[in-house]
Amino acid sequence: MSSTTLSPPLAEPGEATRPGPSKGRRRGRGKESATALVMFLPAAVLILTFLIIPIILTFILAFTNTRLISPEPGRFIGLENFSNLFTDDTFWASLRNTIIFTVVIVPVQSAIALGVALLVNTRTRGTTFFRTVYFLPVVTSIVVVSMLWMFMYQKDGLINTMLARIGIAGPDWLGDPNWSLFAIIVMSIWQAMGFHMIIWLSGLQTIPAELYEAASLDGATRWQQFVHVTWPGLRPTAIFILITITIAAFGLFSQVNIMTQGGPLGSTTTLVFMAVRSGFERQQTGYASAISLVFFVLVLIVTVIQMLLTREKSEKKGARS
Amino acid sequence: MTVTDLEAARRAEARPAVRRTPHRVRAGALLVFKTLLALVFGLPLVFMIVSSFKPDLQIFADLGSPAAFLPIGDLTLDNYLGVFDRVPFAQFLLNSIMISAVTVALGLVVNSMAAFAMSRMRMPGRKVALGVILATLIVPFEVMALPMLWWVNQLPYFDGSEFVQGWLDTYPVQIVPFIASAFSIFLFYQYFESIPRELDEAARVDGAGWFRIYVSIVMPLSGPAVATAAILTFLPAWNQYLWPLMVTQSESVRPVMVGIDYFKQLNVSWGQIMAYASIITVPVLALFIAFQRAFVSSIASSGVKG
Numbered sequence: 001m002s003s004t005t006l007s008p009p010l011a012e013p014g015e016a017t018r019p020g021p022s023k024g025r026r027r028g029r030g031k032e033s034a035t036a037l038v039m040f041l042p043a044a045v046l047i048l049t050f051l052i053i054p055i056i057l058t059f060i061l062a063f064t065n066t067r068l069i070s071p072e073p074g075r076f077i078g079l080e081n082f083s084n085l086f087t088d089d090t091f092w093a094s095l096r097n098t099i100i101f102t103v104v105i106v107p108v109q110s111a112i113a114l115g116v117a118l119l120v121n122t123r124t125r126g127t128t129f130f131r132t133v134y135f136l137p138v139v140t141s142i143v144v145v146s147m148l149w150m151f152m153y154q155k156d157g158l159i160n161t162m163l164a165r166i167g168i169a170g171p172d173w174l175g176d177p178n179w180s181l182f183a184i185i186v187m188s189i190w191q192a193m194g195f196h197m198i199i200w201l202s203g204l205q206t207i208p209a210e211l212y213e214a215a216s217l218d219g220a221t222r223w224q225q226f227v228h229v230t231w232p233g234l235r236p237t238a239i240f241i242l243i244t245i246t247i248a249a250f251g252l253f254s255q256v257n258i259m260t261q262g263g264p265l266g267s268t269t270t271l272v273f274m275a276v277r278s279g280f281e282r283q284q285t286g287y288a289s290a291i292s293l294v295f296f297v298l299v300l301i302v303t304v305i306q307m308l309l310t311r312e313k314s315e316k317k318g319a320r321s
Numbered sequence: 322m323t324v325t326d327l328e329a330a331r332r333a334e335a336r337p338a339v340r341r342t343p344h345r346v347r348a349g350a351l352l353v354f355k356t357l358l359a360l361v362f363g364l365p366l367v368f369m370i371v372s373s374f375k376p377d378l379q380i381f382a383d384l385g386s387p388a389a390f391l392p393i394g395d396l397t398l399d400n401y402l403g404v405f406d407r408v409p410f411a412q413f414l415l416n417s418i419m420i421s422a423v424t425v426a427l428g429l430v431v432n433s434m435a436a437f438a439m440s441r442m443r444m445p446g447r448k449v450a451l452g453v454i455l456a457t458l459i460v461p462f463e464v465m466a467l468p469m470l471w472w473v474n475q476l477p478y479f480d481g482s483e484f485v486q487g488w489l490d491t492y493p494v495q496i497v498p499f500i501a502s503a504f505s506i507f508l509f510y511q512y513f514e515s516i517p518r519e520l521d522e523a524a525r526v527d528g529a530g531w532f533r534i535y536v537s538i539v540m541p542l543s544g545p546a547v548a549t550a551a552i553l554t555f556l557p558a559w560n561q562y563l564w565p566l567m568v569t570q571s572e573s574v575r576p577v578m579v580g581i582d583y584f585k586q587l588n589v590s591w592g593q594i595m596a597y598a599s600i601i602t603v604p605v606l607a608l609f610i611a612f613q614r615a616f617v618s619s620i621a622s623s624g625v626k627g
Contacts, residue, residue: 029443032442032443032531033442033443033444033445035438035442035530035531035532036438036439036442036443036444036531037438037444037445039434039435039437039438039442039531039532039535040434040435040438040439040444040450042431042434042435042501043431043432043434043435043501043506044435044450046431046497046498046500046501047453047454047457047501047503049498050469050497050498050499050501051457051460051465051501051503052453052457053472054465054468054469054472055457055460055464055465057465057468057469057471057472058464058465058468061468061471066471068470068471068474069474116358119351119354119355119358120355124348126352126355128613129359130355130358130359131617132610132613133359133362133363134358134359134362135609135616135617136362136363136366136606136609137362137365137366138620139556139605139606139609139616140366140602140605140606141559141560141562141578141601141602141605142560142562143560143562143578143581143582144369144578144581144598144601144602147581147585147594147598148365148366148368148369148595148598149365151591151594151595152365152368156381156384157384158368158384158389161384161385162384162385164385165385190361190362190365193362194362195620198617198620198621199620199621199623201621202621202622247459247461248461250461250463251461251462251463253463253563254562254563257562257566258582272463272466272563275463275466275467276466276467276563276567278467279467279470279471280467280470280566280567285467285468285470285471288467288468289467289468291467292463292464292465292466292467292468295463295464296460296464299459299460299461299464303459
């Protein structure tokens with residue numbers, strides 16, 4: 001019933017209402033805008049309440065001593081949270097671990113994913129099978145993956161038992177501060193590689209086959225084809241992948257919370273893990289917001305770099321709107 | 322000799338055999354390499370599922386041999402029964418199914434409607450709205466998780482008889498914040514732009530209202546966008562961990578991913594953990610394998626827009 005009342009009855013066919021906005025048509029426009037706003041409203045309210053307000057709150061709460069549950073409202077305390085943060089060893093360890101994780105995982109994971117994508121970018125038999133298998137860990141929850149690898153990483157677990165068979169004495173992966181972050185990095189690459197493989201693949205498919213034909217007619221080797229045809233064609237995909245891995249890597253939390261709880265000796269604590277510790281377990285919402293703000297600034301820096309990189313590209317290409 | 326045989330023979334003559342062999346060797350080497358990679362990415366999951374049917378003694382006895390990945394030896398369903406024994410697992414499962422199903426269903430309606438209004442209708446502030454929605458795409462959830470925790474604890478909640486303060490430890494707190502998705506709106510918006518506007522006009526001539534056009538014309542034509550949005554909402558809803566970890570306390574609303582954390586802390590056997598992990602993973606993997614094409618294209622579309 002609402003569908004008929006929402007729009008005005010249309011003019012009789014043949015009636016000359018088309019040229020020039022008649023009164024009825026203008027009223028129709030007003031109604032159309034109203035209907036549009038009504039349809040947009042649920043999403044608008046939700047986005048405002050659960051996306052925009054929390055983002056704004058991050059900026060406000062970071063400068064207060066708000067607690068999660070407290071009879072007294074939070075007070076404005078200026079930069080105190082930040083001065084505490086910058087003198088907190090855990091913060092620097094968290095920042096360092098987050099950055100090490102990111103700096104290692106971005107090139108390694110994207111390179112492996114590109115290699116695998118090139119490997120399965122063929123029409124040979126079994127390709128779908130291989131793509132599917134490589135992608136399985138992406139569909140598996142990081143929580144499940146963490147539990148599984150925790151077992152595999154045990155001192156006498158699957159990985160060390162297999163290493164022992166080829167004569168290598170594996171370390172206590174998660175219990176040794178020298179190895180714990182590395183172990184988490186390896187597991188994270190295993191889990192997320194397939195996601196970026198698919199994105200590389202869709203990038204590869206945008207490169208016209210004629211370019212490869214022309215290149216091979218010119219006698220280009222496979223490596224030359226990659227350098228002169230594939231890689232330039234993948235530039236937009238590469239930028240997208242680098243940005244998404246980087247921002248996702250900053251958010252490292254689940255693996256750490258399940259497998260190591262930030263230990264041993266703070267070797268795997270991260271910004272988000274520290275924020276959850278302060279904001280959830282210790283209920284220091286203000287302090288946690290300050291950590292979130294640092295995280296936000298990191299994300300902004302990456303986004304600005306992305307904008308600069310894509311701008312450079314569109315300038316090179318010339319006037320493409 | 323048939324024509325194809327002749328042709329094959331001619332081709333074999335034209336190309337010296339020396340050149341053909343390396344080609345085949347190369348393909349073989351690639352196949353071996355692909356298989357090795359498949360083992361790396363597939364075997365841990367096989368290990369998980371196989372171990373879920375073994376008592377711990379058998380799991381550890383098999384570790385050093387290929388038997389670790391094979392369902393042989395002392396097999397049992399005890400681990401699965403144990404999962405239901407130690408925690409209200411059925412409740413956790415029901416909670417997760419409920420939360421993800423409602424998030425997906427409401428998300429499809431809310432986001433497609435918003436996108437429809439922005440794409441097809443004259444809406445004041447349309448450009449601003451689109452800009453704001455796109456801008457929020459860069460903010461990862463982890464950035465605002467802690468302020469959001471405080472915020473939902475301030476919001477009023479209707480508990481059936483009266484309003485109380487705070488949304489914590491409820492179903493809605495695990496659903497409502499994830500219904501509207503900037504990405505889904507953008508996805509629908511782009512898809513709707515590709516549907517010819519002549520269809521709307523024809524329907525309007527026939528007397529259909531905007532809501533009718535949305536329900537009976539645009540949405541039925543948007544199957545791929547609906548599938549993509551559904552998949553990209555379902556996966557994070559099913560797999561989410563950080564948020565329910567913070568906002569749930571009672572077992573009656575706790576989802577499976579947080580439940581496994583508590584389960585493990587009960588000092589249960591590894592076989593039981595593998596059984597728990599398998600139950601919450603294998604159906605999703607099966608779904609993925611069945612709808613492989615839709616899954617892959619939805620993931621790919623999340624990257625193409627970049």
